[in-house]
Amino acid sequence: MQPAPGFVNAYTFRVGSVQPTDARRSLACRARLGVCPTAKTRGTVLRPAPGRTSALDAWRRQSHRAYQHRRHSLRMDISSNDFRVGLTIEVDGSPFKVIEHLHVKPGKGAAFVRTKLKNLLTGNSMERTFRAGESVPEAQVEKVEMQYTYAEESDYVFMNMTTFEEERIPASTVGDTAKYLRTGQDVSVTKWNGKPIEVEVPTTMTLEVVETDPGVRGNTAQGGSKPAKLETGVVIQVPLFINVGEKVKVDTRTGTYLSRG
Incomplete structure (x- = not known):
């Protein structure tokens, strides 16, 4: 049997599709997929001649649409009663992270949940109220x-720890996280539709103090604070007794001193 009109042999491809019981239907099905149906060349993909649209390409597009449909159907809904800080939800077609949430039960009327959300695409924050449940x-x-x-x-530039491939992420996407980046720092990159939209470092990091005023003997954490520059360049407030060369633990979400490292 001759290959389907307009197709020429290209490369080997294994088809894993349902095989009709009728032999003629099976051959027709394989021909529509662009696979040579003859016994001699069975399993050979047929590449469309110039100017022709490949049936295989159409099948691939259909498979991709089916994948997107399955992905959409697997999307989970979550109750506003179960909101937590750091949760990512979809609002008006965009991804948002829950920054703050408060469950309110007024004396009269229905309960509601007041939230502060961060748009992961723009970086802007907004307040939004949801009905309880x-x-x-x-x-x-x-x-x-x-x-x-x-x-x-x-x-x-970051290295994917699974594929070991480098990936460039714009400074606008990295944002304030850049203040805590040092060579070899592990980060978590959030992607939306394959595009990086947020870069996060651990919530707690231990960093060395590289610049600050000399500590005063006898001062305690309750005795005041002073600015200190850390190894990544970020400046935070530390107790007066902290000196250059010491390591401190920092909450990267708020930029606050926690303790000595």
Whole structure:
């Protein structure tokens, strides 16, 4: 049998599809997929001749649409009563992170949940109120473990710890997290539809003090504070007894001193 009109042999491809019981239907099915149905060349993909649209390409597009449909159907909703800090939800078609939430039960009327949300695409924050128990779609984001390597122009370069491939992320996406980046720093990159939208470092980090006023003997944590520059360049307030060369623990979410390292 001759290959389907307009197709030429290209490369070997194994088809894993349902086989109709009728032999003629099976051959027709394989021909529509662009696979040579003859016994001699069975399993050979047929590449469309110039100017022709490949049936295989159409099948691939259909498979991709089916995948997107399954992905959408697997999307989970979450009750506003179960909101927690750090949760990513979808609002008006965009991913948001819950920064603050408060469950309110007024004396009269229905209970509600007041939230502060951060748009992970723009970085802007907004306040939003939800009915108690209201179902909200959980954003289908992907968390990828990476390691910071270096900065170049307006980009930060990270290495994917699974594929070991480098990926450039714009400084606008890295945002304030850049203040805590040091070579070899592990980070978590949030992706939305395959695009990086947020870079996070651990909530607690131990960093060395590289610049601060000399400590005063006898001062305690309750005796006041002073600015100190840490090894990544960030400046925080530390107790008066902290000196250059010491290590301190920092809450990277708020930029506050926690304790000596």
